Amino acid sequence: GAAIDEAVERLLAGGVDTVVSVTEDRTLNWREDGGLLVPLFAREGRREEQVPIYKENGAVVALRRAVIDAPSRFGDKVGCLVLDKRAGFTVYDLEDFWMAERLLRQPRVxxxxxxxxxxxxxHVFRSLAIAEALRGLSRADIAFLMSADHPEGLVTVSRAGYAVLVVGDRKEETYLEHIRDFAPAILINDLPALERSYLTALSHLGATTVNLVDTVDDLETTEHYAQVIVSVMKQDRETPEGFYEGPEYAILREHFRGREKELREQPRLVLLSFGGSDPQGLTLKAARALQSLGPGVDVxxxxxxxxxxxxEFETLSAALPRRVPLINEAGGHIAELMLEADVMVxxxxxxxxxxxxxxxxxxxxGQNAREDKRMRDFARHGTVEYLGLGTEVEEAALAEAVRALLADVERRRTMSARGRALVDGLGATRAAEAVLERRARPRTAEGQEAPQ
Structure with missing residues (x-):
């Protein structure tokens, strides 16, 4: 396998008598000396800042012929090949055997x-949706790797009941160390962009790598290694093997599946929903713009x-002639609000x-240039009317577009039917099934997907 080949290559490169596979340990270790504990670490601190200790795992030993007859076990110069915990897992007793059986049956994600x-x-809500789907299809052991720089995401995932591994700096190597330590069978990246060096490093870890993207253009590279790519946007060009695309792979929470919609002749509700953060403050612009709607329509x-x-919104709402209630963190209730609305802005x-x-x-x-391009493409499905970048759209133009749509029940009915035909809400399940199917394919000794 690749690990054996790499060990032999290091041995042949010279400078060492033996190459031994090891597992990295950055926990705070001690030894006993005269009844007292003596630290094996230079100073206390975060785990990623510790100098690693390497433990033999018995997976690979490559040595020169002369070492066999030497008095020392591995000769004088010993090199190492670092494996993740899963690749280097060794069964020593019944407890290890139980753990090995569990690892085989319960994929770590x-x-x-x-x-x-x-x-x-x-991205957080999308990842939570596919996490729930994976839990429903398997007994997966799921955790999240997140940056301390983005606390709102940390809180949301923790409240959903998942373990969170927190990274204190932005170094790529720190992320990779956490990934090696967790030793996942499946690694799912859901980030706005993924760098080539990071993707290349993942190719050596033995995990099935899944990238959740809007389009394949979000990835700097797709050809370095076998991976699964899930995209909600259809591509008008050739895509790599393992690419699952289109609105049928829209990863949504279960609240959006199988609901009945009432199309009212007389509209009663317009919902303003600009995502989890609304970085451009478009909620305020829409609240001002829709002051002129008829008295029978709530905003x-x-x-x-x-x-x-x-x-700022609370100050604005208090000053507006027509009050616009603000619902904070609707959670699962957002689906109910969207379903009840005649139009969502x-x-x-x-x-x-x-x-x-x-x-x-x-x-x-649109919130930004990337979103602008994607929404121009998405609007062709006929489920929404796209007006352009929110910072450039005049409030009068927004008000007129909403008034016209509210007044045209047949157009709303057509858009509603097109939406239901386009997205059935099963994308998270499809993506989870695709990931588990790829992971179940035959693999090499190092965990890489075997050639078909």
Whole structure:
């Protein structure tokens, strides 16, 4: 296998008598001396800052012929090959045997994702949806690897009941050390961008790597190694093997599946929903713009956990002639609000797939240039009306678009039907099934997917 080949290559490169496979340990270890504990570490601190200790795991030993007849076990110069905990797991007793059996039956799944007011919360909610689907399909042991720089995402995942591994710095190697330590069978990345060096490093870890993206352009590279890519946007070009694409792979929470939609002749509710953070403060713009709607239509706003304009919105709402209630952190109730709404005014993240599954028409404003491009493509499905970048759309234009859609029940009915036909809400289950199927394929001794 690859680990054996690498050990032999290091031996042949010279400079060592033996190459031994080891597992890295950065925990705080001690030894006993005269009845007292003596630290094996230089100073206390975070685990990633400790100088590692290496433990033999017995997986690979490559040595020169002369070492066999030498008095020392491995000769004078010993090199190492570092394996992750899973690759280097060794059975010594019945407890280890129980653990090995559990590891085989219960895949370890690690999500790398972040969410905050600065970067938005859509990736966090998407990862939580596929985590729930994986739990429903398998007895997966699931954890999240997240940055301390984005506390809103940490809190949301913790409240959902998942273990969170927190990274204190932004160094790529720190993330890789945490990944090696957790030794996942499946690693799921749900980030706005993934660097080539990070993806290349993952190719040597033996895990099935899954990248959740909006388009394949979010990845700097797709050809370095076998991976699973899940994208909600269809590609008009050739895609790599292991690529699952289209609105049928829109990863939504279970609240958006199998709901009945009432299409009212006389509209009663417009919902403002600009994602978990609304970095451009478009909720305020929409609340001002829709003051001119008729008295029979209520306007209600929803703010996510990372919404940073809460105080400004409360000040604005108090000054407006028509009060716009703000619902904070609706959680699972957001699906009920979207279903009840006659029209949703929002941004172009995963919410456009959520309202499509529910059959609610939308008027959409883009938060940034990337979202602008994607929403121009998505609007061709006919489930939403896209007006452009929110910072550039005039309030009068937004008000007119919403008034026209509310007044046209046949157009709303058509948009609703197209949305339900486009997104059935089963994307998280499809993605989870695809991931588990790929992981179940024959693999090499190092955990890499074997050639078909």
């Amino acid at each position: 690690l999500f790398r994702v972040d969410g905050s007011a600065a970067v938005g919360m859509g 209600v706003a929803v703010a996510g956990p990372a919404f940073s304009f809460r105080r 929002g941004s172009g993240g995963m919410s456009v797939y959520e309202i499509a599954a529910l059959g609610t028409p939308g008027v959409i404003l």
